[in-house]
Amino acid sequence: MNAPRPLAAGETLAETSFAVPSIRCAGCISKLEDGLPLNPGIAGARVNFTAKRVTVIHDPSLDMPHLREAFQKLGFEAQPVDAAVAGDDSESRALLRAMAVAGFAAMNIMLLSVSIWSGAEGTTRELFHWLSALIALPTIAYSARVFFKSAWNALRNRRTNMDVPISIGVLLTAGMSLYETATGGPHAYFDGAVMLLFFLLTGRWLDSVMRDRARDGVAALLKQAATGALVLKKDGSTEWRAAQDLAPNMWMIVAAGERLAADGVVEQGTTTFDFSLLTGESAPQPIGPGDTVHAGTLNVGAPVTVRVMRAGPDTALADIARMMDTATQSRSRYVRIADRAARLYAPAVHTLAALSFVGWMLLGAGLHQSLLVAAAVLIITCPCALGLAVPAAQIVAVGALMREGVLVKDGSALERLAEADRAVFDKTGTLTLGRPEPIDLDELGAEQKSVLLGLARASRHPLSQALRRCLEQQGISAEQVSDIIEVPGFGLTGNTACGIASISRADGDKGTELACSFRLGDLPPAIIRFRDRLRPEAAATLSALNAFGLESSILSGDRAQAVTPIAAELGVPARTDLTPGGKLDAIKQLAGQGAKVLMIGDGLNDGPALAAGHVSMAPASASDAGQNAADAVWMGDSLAPVGKAIKAGRRTMHVVRQNFAFAIGYNAIAVPLAIMGRVTPLIAALAMSGSSIIVIGNALRLRSAAR
Amino acid sequence: MNGVLLLIAIALLLGLFGLAAFFWALRSGQFDDLDGAALRVLIDEEQKKRADP
Numbered sequence: 001m002n003a004p005r006p007l008a009a010g011e012t013l014a015e016t017s018f019a020v021p022s023i024r025c026a027g028c029i030s031k032l033e034d035g036l037p038l039n040p041g042i043a044g045a046r047v048n049f050t051a052k053r054v055t056v057i058h059d060p061s062l063d064m065p066h067l068r069e070a071f072q073k074l075g076f077e078a079q080p081v082d083a084a085v086a087g088d089d090s091e092s093r094a095l096l097r098a099m100a101v102a103g104f105a106a107m108n109i110m111l112l113s114v115s116i117w118s119g120a121e122g123t124t125r126e127l128f129h130w131l132s133a134l135i136a137l138p139t140i141a142y143s144a145r146v147f148f149k150s151a152w153n154a155l156r157n158r159r160t161n162m163d164v165p166i167s168i169g170v171l172l173t174a175g176m177s178l179y180e181t182a183t184g185g186p187h188a189y190f191d192g193a194v195m196l197l198f199f200l201l202t203g204r205w206l207d208s209v210m211r212d213r214a215r216d217g218v219a220a221l222l223k224q225a226a227t228g229a230l231v232l233k234k235d236g237s238t239e240w241r242a243a244q245d246l247a248p249n250m251w252m253i254v255a256a257g258e259r260l261a262a263d264g265v266v267e268q269g270t271t272t273f274d275f276s277l278l279t280g281e282s283a284p285q286p287i288g289p290g291d292t293v294h295a296g297t298l299n300v301g302a303p304v305t306v307r308v309m310r311a312g313p314d315t316a317l318a319d320i321a322r323m324m325d326t327a328t329q330s331r332s333r334y335v336r337i338a339d340r341a342a343r344l345y346a347p348a349v350h351t352l353a354a355l356s357f358v359g360w361m362l363l364g365a366g367l368h369q370s371l372l373v374a375a376a377v378l379i380i381t382c383p384c385a386l387g388l389a390v391p392a393a394q395i396v397a398v399g400a401l402m403r404e405g406v407l408v409k410d411g412s413a414l415e416r417l418a419e420a421d422r423a424v425f426d427k428t429g430t431l432t433l434g435r436p437e438p439i440d441l442d443e444l445g446a447e448q449k450s451v452l453l454g455l456a457r458a459s460r461h462p463l464s465q466a467l468r469r470c471l472e473q474q475g476i477s478a479e480q481v482s483d484i485i486e487v488p489g490f491g492l493t494g495n496t497a498c499g500i501a502s503i504s505r506a507d508g509d510k511g512t513e514l515a516c517s518f519r520l521g522d523l524p525p526a527i528i529r530f531r532d533r534l535r536p537e538a539a540a541t542l543s544a545l546n547a548f549g550l551e552s553s554i555l556s557g558d559r560a561q562a563v564t565p566i567a568a569e570l571g572v573p574a575r576t577d578l579t580p581g582g583k584l585d586a587i588k589q590l591a592g593q594g595a596k597v598l599m600i601g602d603g604l605n606d607g608p609a610l611a612a613g614h615v616s617m618a619p620a621s622a623s624d625a626g627q628n629a630a631d632a633v634w635m636g637d638s639l640a641p642v643g644k645a646i647k648a649g650r651r652t653m654h655v656v657r658q659n660f661a662f663a664i665g666y667n668a669i670a671v672p673l674a675i676m677g678r679v680t681p682l683i684a685a686l687a688m689s690g691s692s693i694i695v696i697g698n699a700l701r702l703r704s705a706a707r
Numbered sequence: 708m709n710g711v712l713l714l715i716a717i718a719l720l721l722g723l724f725g726l727a728a729f730f731w732a733l734r735s736g737q738f739d740d741l742d743g744a745a746l747r748v749l750i751d752e753e754q755k756k757r758a759d760p
Contacts, residue, residue, distance in 0.1 A: 049743025
């Protein structure tokens with residue numbers, strides 16, 4: 001069932017991966033896998049539902065627009081996925097294999113140990129000890145490599161981490177147990193050592209899976225709309241070129257609704273451009289021949305021809321990218337709570353084990369007995385609860401947030417979310433939806449609405465798309481419209497039962513507002529204006545943040561007269577007309593005052609600020625740069641997930657602290673026993689599994705953390 | 708005693724067999740798309756045959 005479908009033999013086929021976020025059900029899977037191969041040149045398609053990705057096996061001569069068109073014909077929006085972004089999950093795989101081996105070994109050794117605990121003696125016990133050694137030693141050699149490697153790296157740099165006591169503990173225990181087995185002694189701790197490995201590897205694997213899943217989720221959202229452009233060649237033919245293959249003086253044809261792939265100068269055509277991702281300016285600007293346009297901006301008017309001036313690393317985007325790189329460095333200095341705990345814990349454990357060894361030697365117990373006690377102390381104090389407590393709590397919380405539509409990139413983001421004490425919002429696209437929404441629709445009659453929908457859905461123009469979205473949300477059913485003609489830059493006309501219908505550019509000057517005029521038969525033309533609205537629940541979210549003790553403010557690149565009404569409506573202070581560098585400075589200034597800033601933004605201009613914030617969030621509608629810089633990405637129009645993420649982060653840290661408290665309490669009881677030499681393999685096994693299960697159980701309470 | 712030896716050998720071999728089966732499943736991509744596998748049982752095979760002859 002999971003095998004790829006057979007291919008046409010003989011020819012060499014290309015493979016391209018697409019992110020298709022709208023795959024939702026079994027129907028979508030069969031529709032794509034059966035429908036795509038019906039296109040000439042496509043040999044097969046394979047859906048990965050978990051990653052929301054489709055791998056298309058096709059004729060290499062088929063180019064990107066054709067492939068995307070094949071998806072569009074089936075009603076899916078598809079974006080090509082960069083192999084680099086898609087990433088690989090080999091680390092999780094390796095951990096899973098190590099964990100499987102450790103689990104298998106732990107079960108079988110436990111099987112043998114139970115019979116020893118229940119009284120097997122003499123040759124039987126010896127035989128069982130040897131069998132245990134036979135299983136345990138290869139397992140340790142295979143599964144514990146992760147810990148050995150990391151411990152060795154730490155020691156070489158004269159540091160210590162959690163893996164150092166783990167490695168010493170496992171090696172010492174295995175060595176002592178082997179000696180016991182060879183001399184026919186009563187106590188071998190193979191079960192304890194392997195079980196320890198199993199629990200710790202489970203923790204590591206959970207941590208790694210969480211990062212993979214979030215990374216896949218974010219990769220699926222990346223729009224990459226500007227990964228290429230339709231290039232007009234000298235002989236008049238056109239060719240699709242990837243962004244890195246664009247060179248100065250090429251001519252690009254930029255359709256309405258397309259993002260630019262390179263900086264350039266408009267040669268032909270007049271249109272309006274949406275610069276909001278680059279500058280935060282909400283109102284689209286009129287652009288004509290001779291005007292400069294930048295990569296990443298959106299053409300919302302008519303198709304234009306643009307001559308490339310600068311491409312790739314020379315574009316205006318590159319400056320922002322450089323600023324982001326330097327800003328990220330401050331965040332990489334953040335130390336996760338588990339590592340902070342390890343810094344205190346590891347030396348304490350080492351000292352304790354060494355002291356008990358020396359103590360028993362001074363009491364005259366002999367080398368063998370003293371080493372056995374030291375090994376028992378290391379095994380008992382081994383950070384099972386610590387190694388499992390944090391990743392278990394974080395993965396449960398991240399899963400809960402994912403169900404609520406928030407993708408958190410890693411566990412440290414959750415920790416930093418809990419610490420945030422200031423919230424800074426961008427305006428365009430973050431507090432507002434960042435797309436035009438029709439505001440005069442209610443003045444139209446029911447019949448006008450359904451004709452409008454029939455007409456608007458035939459066009460890919462951003463305003464038509466906005467009309468379609470809004471009308472479909474109202475539950476309007478579309479009227480049949482025939483003979484639709486679209487004149488780029490002017491509008492649409494079509495025939496209906498009630499006469500000729502048309503949507504055209506509104507000629508009356510309404511300031512900088514977008515508007516269009518709708519005409520149906522003999523009825524007077526209706527002017528439909530568009531405005532960027534506040535996100536739903538924006539005010540509620542800001543007051544929720546306030547209740548959590550986060551003071552909010554707005555940093556916007558837009559002009560003051562566009563920001564002031566929104567700042568007044570939400571009752572928060574705002575700074576306006578900021579460049580990307582200005583936003584970065586504002587964040588740094590706040591951080592300098594000791595604030596832990598939660599930056600929420602979407603545009604390219606927010607990129608440096610997002611990277612500099614203590615923690616950052618971006619909506620799924622954000623630019624790729626914004627999503628890459630943000631620690632968490634949320635889906636949907638509502639702003640409420642921001643509040644939910646803060647709440648979930650705080651609850652997670654609460655549970656993590658509880659787990660730490662539990663681990664300390666457990667050690668306070670078990671360590672004296674170990675030092676007294678009272679810990680038998682049975683007690684070690686019970687204590688270890690018991691504490692791990694309690695810690696995981698406590699973490700599972702976070703399943704409703706995001707609600 | 709001989710019976711125990713035989714049983715232990717069988718138990719270990721069965722365990723190893725399970726481990727090998729898990730490794731094989733992992734390698735052949737059965738864990739790549741867990742959510743998708745759950746949905747694929749709902750796809751109607753009949754309909755599929757008609758769709759691609």
